[in-house]
Amino acid sequence: xxxxxxxxxxxxxxxxxxxxxxxxxxxxxxxxxxxxxxxxxxxxxxxxxxxxxxxxxxxxxxxxxxxxxxxxxxxxxxxxxxxxxxxxxxxxxxxxxxxxxxxxxxxxxxxxxxxxxxxxxxxxxxxxxxxxxxxxxxxxxxxxxxxxxxxxxxxxxxxxxxxxxxxxxxxxxxxxxxxxxxxxxxxxxxxxxxxxxxxxxxxxxxxxxxxxxxxxxxxxxxxxxxxxxxxxxxxxxxxxxxxxxxxxxxxxxxxxxxxxxxxxxxxxxxxxxxxxxxxxxxxxxxxx
Amino acid sequence: xxxxxxxxxxxxxxxxxxxxxxxxxxxxxxxxxxxxxxxxxxxxxxxxxxxxxxxxxxxxxxxxxxxxxxxxxxxxxxxxxxxxxxxxxxxxxxxxxxxxxxxxxxxxxxxxxxxxxxxxxxxxxxxxxxxxxxxxxxxxxxxxxxxxxxxxxxxxxxxxxxxxxxxxxxxxxxxxxxxxxxxxxxxxxxxxxxxxxxxxxxxxxxxxxxxxxxxxxxxxxxxxxxxxxxxxxxxxxxxxxxxxxxxxxxxxxxxxxxxxxxxxxxx
Numbered sequence: 001x002x003x004x005x006x007x008x009x010x011x012x013x014x015x016x017x018x019x020x021x022x023x024x025x026x027x028x029x030x031x032x033x034x035x036x037x038x039x040x041x042x043x044x045x046x047x048x049x050x051x052x053x054x055x056x057x058x059x060x061x062x063x064x065x066x067x068x069x070x071x072x073x074x075x076x077x078x079x080x081x082x083x084x085x086x087x088x089x090x091x092x093x094x095x096x097x098x099x100x101x102x103x104x105x106x107x108x109x110x111x112x113x114x115x116x117x118x119x120x121x122x123x124x125x126x127x128x129x130x131x132x133x134x135x136x137x138x139x140x141x142x143x144x145x146x147x148x149x150x151x152x153x154x155x156x157x158x159x160x161x162x163x164x165x166x167x168x169x170x171x172x173x174x175x176x177x178x179x180x181x182x183x184x185x186x187x188x189x190x191x192x193x194x195x196x197x198x199x200x201x202x203x204x205x206x207x208x209x210x211x212x213x214x215x216x217x218x219x220x221x222x223x224x225x226x227x228x229x230x231x232x233x234x235x236x237x238x239x240x241x242x243x244x245x246x247x248x249x250x251x252x253x254x255x256x257x258x259x260x261x262x263x264x265x266x267x268x269x270x271x272x273x274x275x276x277x278x279x280x281x282x283x284x285x286x287x288x
Numbered sequence: 289x290x291x292x293x294x295x296x297x298x299x300x301x302x303x304x305x306x307x308x309x310x311x312x313x314x315x316x317x318x319x320x321x322x323x324x325x326x327x328x329x330x331x332x333x334x335x336x337x338x339x340x341x342x343x344x345x346x347x348x349x350x351x352x353x354x355x356x357x358x359x360x361x362x363x364x365x366x367x368x369x370x371x372x373x374x375x376x377x378x379x380x381x382x383x384x385x386x387x388x389x390x391x392x393x394x395x396x397x398x399x400x401x402x403x404x405x406x407x408x409x410x411x412x413x414x415x416x417x418x419x420x421x422x423x424x425x426x427x428x429x430x431x432x433x434x435x436x437x438x439x440x441x442x443x444x445x446x447x448x449x450x451x452x453x454x455x456x457x458x459x460x461x462x463x464x465x466x467x468x469x470x471x472x473x474x475x476x477x478x479x480x481x482x483x484x485x486x487x488x489x490x491x492x493x494x495x496x497x498x499x500x501x502x503x504x505x506x507x508x509x510x511x512x513x514x515x516x517x518x519x520x521x522x523x524x525x526x527x528x529x530x531x532x533x534x535x536x537x538x539x540x541x542x543x544x545x546x547x548x549x550x551x552x553x554x555x
Contacts, residue, residue, distance in 0.1 A: 118468020
């Protein structure tokens with residue numbers, strides 16, 4: 001690959017500084033969030049619903065536009081980009097979604113190849129005439145995630161775990177410099193959830209790829225992440241290695257609860273918060 | 289068996305709670321109906337006259353005559369079918385960009401306003417009114433019919449397409465946008481696959497409608513089988529008119545079955 005992603009070893013890939021987001025409804029989703037992510041680090045983002053995890057992830061690839069602050073990827077300030085520049089920045093950030101967000105009526109192969117949309121001109125994508133190197137890469141990735149036999153199937157014909165594997169392949173097909181992962185396991189059963197988390201972490205290690213993974217499942221986060229960031233009401237209240245995440249810290253993040261009784265499988269999905277609704281509106285407004 | 293405990297009667301609560309208002313409304317409606325019916329001035333002699341005329345029409349329909357005016361019938365049929373197919377194709381093609389523009393989640397506000405007003409204008413008028421206008425502008429014949437049906441198709445298709453686009457699962461489009469795709473690529477990958485089955489189904493349904501409408505607008509001079517039917521009726525050629533009606537029914541049935549099969553296959 002011609003693109004030099006790593007300017008120098010050990011340097012921070014992603015630098016988020018005093019990032020704030022206020023939605024139209026007036027609520028502050030993020031208040032001055034600052035952190036750096038070096039190459040190859042897997043960061044788990046935990047916090048209660050409405051704490052701003054989703055907003056933070058979407059501010060990084062500008063599906064949501066932050067109100068204040070900077071997001072720098074390889075020393076490019078993403079908050080200042082627009083049009084073509086923004087699309088170039090987005091293609092460096094692979095995103096994996098909670099409900100997979102595959103295009104259900106397209107084939108597995110088309111879904112994976114859609115990871116190349118930021119690289120190919122419209123006519124090529126319209127006639128599905130992707131460069132052979134892209135197709136080779138897609139086949140290799142599908143083999144890596146164990147879906148070689150499903151290339152021609154529609155995404156809607158796959159199981160949840162298989163769909164999320166396609167989602168991972170689509171993100172990697174972008175040749176990303178960073179993975180943004182929004183609750184990848186929330187709609188999966190506990191066993192599949194672990195398999196998916198393991199796969200995500202493996203590919204990150206293989207490629208020295210940094211990742212930010214938002215999740216509800218604290219034990220799973222402790223099991224797989226190198227570092228954990230705890231958000232509460234839009235502010236970072238914890239940032240450290242998984243070992244330091246103890247009862248006191250969890251109470252700080254989530255409030256008082258008996259932490260020995262956590263059942264990650266029986267996670268309650270709270271009602272949609274106002275933040276979710278405004279975030280949704282703004283994300284969709286960006287389509288225009 | 290033990291005797292049941294004292295039961296509480298239950299009746300469904302009435303729509304209008306106030307009994308005075310409720311019974312007043314019933315009475316008012318009844319009085320209005322009686323008054324309205326009593327103003328109808330039915331001339332029973334003319335009804336008697338009409339009965340025998342009606343019998344002659346029915347007789348014609350029971351003995352349809354396909355042969356005497358077969359040339360006119362075929363020509364009308366051909367015109368109608370041509371009109372139907374061309375106007376459906378043209379109308380659907382034009383309605384795609386307008387439908388995209390009229391979807392609030394895809395189009396910026398000015399584009400949205402323009403496209404929605406095109407749709408509103410197209411839907412405001414019934415086909416016959418549009419046909420009268422186009423016949424006045426372009427003269428008698430199928431060209432006016434073609435324009436009428438295309439225009440009506442745009443309003444119908446664009447509105448339903450826009451609503452379908454507004455109902456897509458936006459997460460899919462968001463995921464495509466997150467890859468760095470351009471606006472057109474988001475439309476092609478994130479939206480088109482979601483609305484395609486309905487778009488095809490609606491086009492086939494519109495083909496149906498357009499054929500039936502082509503028979504109607506012919507009566508105001510826009511060509512096609514409707515014009516032939518109108519001529520036959522005014523000549524008191526009820527047997528020919530019967531033949532034409534049977535053919536219209538046959539074509540509509542065939543189109544109905546074919547399109548419902550196609551739609552099932554597309555889903």
